[in-house]
Amino acid sequence: MEDFWKSIQDYFNNFLYDGGITIVRTLAFALLGLVILKIVRMIVRRAALKSKLDNAAATFIISMITVVLYIALVIVVVSSLGISTAGIIAAFSAVALAVALALKDSLASLANGVIIIFTKPFKKGDTIMINGQEGTVQDIRLFNTKILTFNNEEVIIPNSDVLSETLVNESNRPLRRVELPFYISYTADANKVRSEVLRRMEESDQIINSPAPAICFDTFGELTVKCTAYAWAPVEAYFDAKNAVREIIYAVIRENKAEPSARRVLVDYDGAATVALLPEMTDSADAAANTANTTNADAATAKKEADDE
Secondary structure, eight states, X not given: OHHHHXXXXXXXXXXXXXXXXXXXXXXXXXXXXXXXXXXXXXXXXXXXXXXSOOHHHHHHHHHHHHHHHHHHHHHHHHHHTTOOHHHHHHHHHHHHHHHHHHTHHHHHHHHHHHHHHHHOSSOTTOEEEETTEEEEEEEEOSSEEEEEEXXXXXXXXXXXXXXXXXXXXXXXXXXXXXXXXXXXXXXXXXXXXXXXXXXXXXHOTTSBSSSOOEEEEEEEOSSEEEEEEEEEEEGGGHHHHHHHHHHHHHHHHHHTTOOSOTTSOOBOTTSSOOGGGOHHHHHXXXXXXXXXXXXXXXXXXXXXXXXXX
């Protein structure tokens, strides 16, 4: 019986001296490391929330610090067990390189997401236009940005495209200018049309008077005069102001009989000239075609006369 207890005692003594102390020390390091990691995360979270960083930037910083702390804890625990960390670090580096090569596009979007979060070219709630899509920013993520179009469609744009394409932030300034071209005939009283449009824009609730609205005569066509109305409005009321300017122009043109032609569109509602619909362009095209036909006929006549001679 004494030999049995002595063998058990020897076993535990050998366990403590050979590996037990190492295991206990490793467990202590692991528990202590987890406690320190939790405390550091709490401190970083509080500091991030008290700072001026937005939620996306704060979340990213906390996540990165957490990953770094976990990696450091694993290295400490492995070292405590007496295992060489050089091979582990080398293996980890090889795996990281393989993952980076396989996910290079995703990592590029991640890097661009970090740049967007910290440089803030736009923020949640802004109206932006990018890659042919226009809408309100709903969410800024590490890999992509989500916008909601005015047709109530959700569009997910990779962050790599966000920084590589031309970005227009329509909400970055408090005011935005409405710019609408329209056409009047030469027989109309241009000064009356101009003054009436200006008066109604100044009286409109959707348009501000500082900067003041303006009307400019742009180009003089064969049958029409192209004008442009300029008006300023708060960013949040831009579309209401644009619609108000359209209604004002249409009403003034109709009341003053300033239409250049009943068979053509007078006001370009999209803000860009619809050249194919303008009378002078149609007439010019017809004239050019007639000139070309006349030239061809003259050339054929001259050739026939030369052959007869």
